[in-house]
Amino acid sequence: MATDNLADKIPDFNSSAGPQGGGPVDVTAIASIRRAKGLKEILSVLALAVVVVTLLEFILIWSHTEAYVFPKPTSIIRSLFTDFPTLYLKPLRQTVQTFFLGLIIGSTVGLSLAVLVTLKPGLDIFISPYIIILVTTPMVALIPFLMLKFGFGMTPRVIAISLATGPMVMINSATGFRRTNAELIALGKSYGATEFQLFRKIRFPFALPMIIVGFMVGSIFGLLTAVGAEMVGGGMGLGNRLIYFSSLVQMSQFGAVLVIVATFGVGIYSFFTFVNRKWASWDV
Amino acid sequence: MTQATRIKITDVSKIYQSDTKTVEAVKNFSESVQDGEFVCVVGASGCGKTTLLWCLSGLHPATSGTVHIDGELLTKPLPDRIGMVFQDSNLLPWRTLMENIELPFQIKKKPVNRELVDELLEVAGLKGFENSYPGELSGGMKQRGSIVRALAQDPEVLLMDEPFGALDAFTREEMNLFLLKVWERTKKTIVFVTHSISEAIFLADRVWVMSPRPGRLSRIVDVDFPRPRHIDLQFEPKFIEILKSIREDVEGSKSGKGN
Numbered sequence: 001m002a003t004d005n006l007a008d009k010i011p012d013f014n015s016s017a018g019p020q021g022g023g024p025v026d027v028t029a030i031a032s033i034r035r036a037k038g039l040k041e042i043l044s045v046l047a048l049a050v051v052v053v054t055l056l057e058f059i060l061i062w063s064h065t066e067a068y069v070f071p072k073p074t075s076i077i078r079s080l081f082t083d084f085p086t087l088y089l090k091p092l093r094q095t096v097q098t099f100f101l102g103l104i105i106g107s108t109v110g111l112s113l114a115v116l117v118t119l120k121p122g123l124d125i126f127i128s129p130y131i132i133i134l135v136t137t138p139m140v141a142l143i144p145f146l147m148l149k150f151g152f153g154m155t156p157r158v159i160a161i162s163l164a165t166g167p168m169v170m171i172n173s174a175t176g177f178r179r180t181n182a183e184l185i186a187l188g189k190s191y192g193a194t195e196f197q198l199f200r201k202i203r204f205p206f207a208l209p210m211i212i213v214g215f216m217v218g219s220i221f222g223l224l225t226a227v228g229a230e231m232v233g234g235g236m237g238l239g240n241r242l243i244y245f246s247s248l249v250q251m252s253q254f255g256a257v258l259v260i261v262a263t264f265g266v267g268i269y270s271f272f273t274f275v276n277r278k279w280a281s282w283d284v
Numbered sequence: 285m286t287q288a289t290r291i292k293i294t295d296v297s298k299i300y301q302s303d304t305k306t307v308e309a310v311k312n313f314s315e316s317v318q319d320g321e322f323v324c325v326v327g328a329s330g331c332g333k334t335t336l337l338w339c340l341s342g343l344h345p346a347t348s349g350t351v352h353i354d355g356e357l358l359t360k361p362l363p364d365r366i367g368m369v370f371q372d373s374n375l376l377p378w379r380t381l382m383e384n385i386e387l388p389f390q391i392k393k394k395p396v397n398r399e400l401v402d403e404l405l406e407v408a409g410l411k412g413f414e415n416s417y418p419g420e421l422s423g424g425m426k427q428r429g430s431i432v433r434a435l436a437q438d439p440e441v442l443l444m445d446e447p448f449g450a451l452d453a454f455t456r457e458e459m460n461l462f463l464l465k466v467w468e469r470t471k472k473t474i475v476f477v478t479h480s481i482s483e484a485i486f487l488a489d490r491v492w493v494m495s496p497r498p499g500r501l502s503r504i505v506d507v508d509f510p511r512p513r514h515i516d517l518q519f520e521p522k523f524i525e526i527l528k529s530i531r532e533d534v535e536g537s538k539s540g541k542g543n
Binding site: 181183184186187188189190191192193197201202205206208280282 | 341
């Protein structure tokens with residue numbers, strides 16, 4: 001890769017792009033949403049949420065809306081607490097399992113490919129068309145086909161989730177690696193660093209914030225694919241429960257599943273935001 | 285004075301090629317730098333001064349011509365003999381100042397020379413900031429840190445590419461004095477690229493004036509003000525006289541070539 005940076009091109013020594021923003025797929029903005037800080041801000045945000053939910057409850061009561069049209073927040077909350085072990089725990093476990101399996105496989109392959117195209121810069125023109133196709137095509141669309149091949153078990157879903165997460169991890173990591181300031185690489189080389197040392201000591205830490213964002217967005221894509229795939233067929237997981245409860249018009253239970261899915265998604269976001277602050281705080 | 289030739293540049297040319305054009309960044313450059321000499325390279329932007337410096341570093345080999353360091357032909361970076369300082373301090377933001385200074389030692393798999401690092405930190409006024417992250421340091425401190433990082437390797441030659449170009453005027457003067465103090469103490473051979481003519485005259489034993497398109501050495505100015513130099517030197521008539529004459533050269537080379 002250093003040959004790429006230090007090639008006999010007309011050099012532009014001052015254009016040292018930072019790791020944030022830009023790139024072929026710029027999804028980094030999600031990592032920089034402003035958060036509430038301090039007790040006062042957090043309390044007011046929570047208070048507003050309570051007001052909105054309470055207001056919704058009263059509107060539904062006053063307008064005599066039937067539960068099958070729109071379930072009351074209280075009935076959703078009640079269902080969440082009373083039915084959790086019986087109705088929701090098993091599908092949640094199934095979704096979590098397929099999600100993490102897909103994420104691990106996808107991100108491992110994605111990160112490896114990113115390292116590969118960084119070390120062998122010529123390769124990216126062959127790989128990127130497939131990455132673009134994979135990023136832009138909803139992987140849920142593959143589920144019917146994959147089910148014909150691999151049956152109704154976990155396999156087709158894990159494959160789809162890997163295909164949804166891998167390219168996002170790859171594209172962000174590769175961009176992070178590539179954006180490493182050319183002067184920093186030159187600095188390393190001037191101290192006689194090997195390619196491996198450059199990677200370990202300069203490129204990887206420099207790209208870490210982008211890699212974390214790749215994981216975050218990849219995971220969100222992965223959850224989307226997981227739930228979507230379960231809705232298509234197979235009789236497993238939270239997505240399947242959404243279809244099941246809505247077909248029975250059990251809207252309180254439907255709402256409860258929706259809350260669980262949303263919590264899962266927000267959990268992913270919070271986790272990676274935390275990781276980013278902990279290990280890549282120099283970037284912000 | 286009998287001095288050894290530290291850097292010998294012979295007929296160096298550097299041509300950059302892109303898809304659409306060819307740029308002769310440096311053409312037929314020949315000169316040498318003596319041991320312990322402080323040489324500044326000035327010229328209008330695009331005159332190839334930075335390119336020349338990179339040719340001397342072994343990072344961008346010359347298209348033709350040769351560079352010898354202590355009589356040895358330069359073909360690749362020489363980590364133990366040449367240190368580089370860039371316009372940006374290039375301190376890794378995820379490492380503390382001390383960890384940044386330790387980086388070259390780690391790359392070379394050598395024990396950190398604590399004594400030298402301590403001494404350099406003292407001179408640089410960075411004692412007590414060893415555990416600060418670059419984000420917590422001022423621009424001048426960061427640049428001093430990067431100079432400490434380079435000098436801690438105890439190189440014979442220090443190549444500096446507009447190291448103070450991004451600093452404000454006052455910090456810049458401070459940095460110039462700091463650099464002279466360090467240089468007088470260590471007697472390194474320094475090649476210092478700058479676009480500030482007064483900075484060049486203030487620092488250098490000799491100033492190489494370059495003219496652009498193609499980048500050539502147009503003039504060498506000997507600066508023999510006594511050392512140690514005081515910051516008020518820049519107001520002395522002789523200083524201003526040299527400044528004016530170099531300035532005319534640089535301006536002339538710009539307009540003369542037509543652009």
